[in-house]
Amino acid sequence: MSQAAQIFKELDNNQVRPFYLIVGEEPFQISEITSRIKNHFIKNESEAAFSYECFDGETGKAEQLLASLEMLPGLFDGPESMRLVRCDRFDKFSAGALELLKPYFENPSDSSVFLIIASKLDKRKAWVKAVQQKGGVVEVSEPYDREWPRWQGYFEKKCGKRIESPAWEKCIEFSGKSLSLVWQELQKAATYVGDRNIITQKDIDDLLSNSMRADIFKFAEDVISKKKFQVMRGFEALQLEGESEIKILSILVRQFRLVARCQKLMKQGVRDPKVLGPKLGTHPFFVTKLQELAQSQSDRELDRGIQLLAETDYLLKTGQTRLFEGFLTKYLSP
Secondary structure (H helix, E strand, C coil): CHHHHHHHHHHHCCCCCCEEEEECCCHHHHHHHHHHHHHHHCCCHHHHHHHEEEEECCCCCHHHHHHHHHCCCCCCCCCCCCEEEEEECHHHCCHHHHHHHHHHHHCCCCCEEEEEEECCCCCCCHHHHHHHHHCEEEECCCCCHHHHHHHHHHHHHHHCCEECHHHHHHHHHHCCCCHHHHHHHHHHHHHHHCCCCEECHHHHHHHCCHHHHHHHHHHHHHHHCCCHHHHHHHHHHHHHCCCCHHHHHHHHHHHHHHHHHHHHHHHCCCCCHHHHHHHHCCCHHHHHHHHHHHHHCCHHHHHHHHHHHHHHHHHHHCCCCCHHHHHHHHHHCC
16 A cells, blocks of 8 residues: 555645545455545545535536536635545546546646546546646555565554464455455454454454355355356355355455456466466465366356446445345346
């Protein structure tokens, strides 16, 4: 998060940029960065009612977004008050919408800050160049293997507990190297240990059931393979065990992407599990199953699954759908 750290340092010194752009799909870092930026400008809920607005690039209208960006602070706001306008999935806006917003990127308001979230960028576009020149840009993704040790200290500070190295490694392994899932498990562990200031491997072992781990990853394999009966039975079991739909979806996203990457590497002639493992960021032990799944599915179906998961992720987090209706029934349909 070095790019984000630079932005936070500037904000602490009251250096404000007109644009802040977060690029990527890793939800934990997006949440952490956007919350930090929002808390800098919006101190309480009463301020949020007048000085904070959210839009969506796929469902929102560029005209309304532009009007919000150009709106002046409230009558009773102080002279240094700033409006914060956030737009998720900004890269989903049409070419016509971007053309309408082009003048704003060239000449942004002095009294508004535009917080932009996008999955990917076309750096040739004029608005991207304007943001790179005048704003702050942060790219987020799941950490590489070499980066995970640095996150241990971040999470220790966040949960107020020291985490033993074996406990940290076990938590990463169980969570499928997903920052969001690691944080979910560490929150549980911090609550579990109570006033104790350390989280041990035994604490993690007590919380993480091996059978649950097998169930949730077997469920993901069954979904990719479109084994309808096993999927329905597995989903019901996970729900009865209290597993959150957000966590199930995160595991599905990771497995679909792993299989898609495995398929691509295999087409390039990389087939040795010992070579594939490091390239995929997973233990060679799991590569054989990934290879089987990659061979059994077309790249078109995998792409379709990943696209459906992306749509479901947003709709699920905004309360507009459930995992069953939003993804499972659609993906498993002929």
